[in-house]
Amino acid sequence: MDPAGVGPALLATMAEHAPRLREQIDPAEFGLTGAEDALRGAVTPTVREAVAKLPSGRVALAIGDAWITDDPLTAQGANVGSACAWIAAESIAADGPYDVAWARAVAQRMWDEAAGPVTEWTNAFLRPPADHIIELLATAATRAEAADLMVELFSDPAGNWAVLSDPDEVIRLVDAMV
Numbered sequence: 001m002d003p004a005g006v007g008p009a010l011l012a013t014m015a016e017h018a019p020r021l022r023e024q025i026d027p028a029e030f031g032l033t034g035a036e037d038a039l040r041g042a043v044t045p046t047v048r049e050a051v052a053k054l055p056s057g058r059v060a061l062a063i064g065d066a067w068i069t070d071d072p073l074t075a076q077g078a079n080v081g082s083a084c085a086w087i088a089a090e091s092i093a094a095d096g097p098y099d100v101a102w103a104r105a106v107a108q109r110m111w112d113e114a115a116g117p118v119t120e121w122t123n124a125f126l127r128p129p130a131d132h133i134i135e136l137l138a139t140a141a142t143r144a145e146a147a148d149l150m151v152e153l154f155s156d157p158a159g160n161w162a163v164l165s166d167p168d169e170v171i172r173l174v175d176a177m178v
């Protein structure tokens with residue numbers, strides 16, 4: 001990537017897709033502050049084993065990116081990491097013994113309540129969207145209540161995936177708005 005080309009390319013993209021935003025930008029003031037501002041990379045979605053027994057005999061429970069690395073496109077990595085940390089803390093406070101069976105039960109709860117829905121949702125959005133998702137996005141582009149619903153669902157990732165993974169539910173919501 002040529003760092004010098006990033007600013008003009010962004011301005012051209014905004015002019016095409018977000019003209020009102022583009023009008024607010026002074027091209028003379030707009031650009032990278034340094035070559036390191038332009039980064040290009042890719043994340044390979046990965047779910048690792050959550051539980052390991054260490055040579056010492058202690059049990060390790062992975063959370064955050066050490067356990068699951070999702071693509072950043074749904075912006076959920078830190079969120080799901082902190083949600084899992086909360087579940088793990090509750091489980092630690094609840095009771096031991098802190099053995100492999102306990103750790104596996106905690107990992108299952110973290111997957112069911114937080115990490116699983118986020119991972120499914122993120123991976124679904126890496127693929128071409130299903131028809132009901134396109135319908136919802138198209139409605140959100142013209143109806144404020146649909147846009148509000150999409151944004152609100154981000155604050156409840158598990159609930160979000162429960163809705164988005166159910167075509168009938170999405171179509172019911174869209175039909176109620178049009």
Ligand SMILES: Cc1cc2nc3c(=O)[nH]c(=O)nc-3n(C[C@H](O)[C@H](O)[C@H](O)COP(=O)(O)OP(=O)(O)OC[C@H]3O[C@@H](n4cnc5c(N)ncnc54)[C@H](O)[C@@H]3O)c2cc1C
Pocket residue numbers: 043063064065066072075076077078079080081
């Ligand atoms: C481009 C991009 C955009 C993102 N956008 C969002 C977003 O909008 N919202 C969101 O919720 N998430 C987002 N994420 C994901 C989020 O950044 C990560 O999921 C989150 O930071 C993971 O937290 P973590 O504590 O598990 O790991 P990290 O944040 O990676 O923390 C691990 C820490 O451990 C340290 N460490 C490593 N090895 C050792 C060692 N041997 N000894 C001591 N310390 C060590 C590292 O230096 C690091 O500080 C994004 C990720 C990317 C790549």
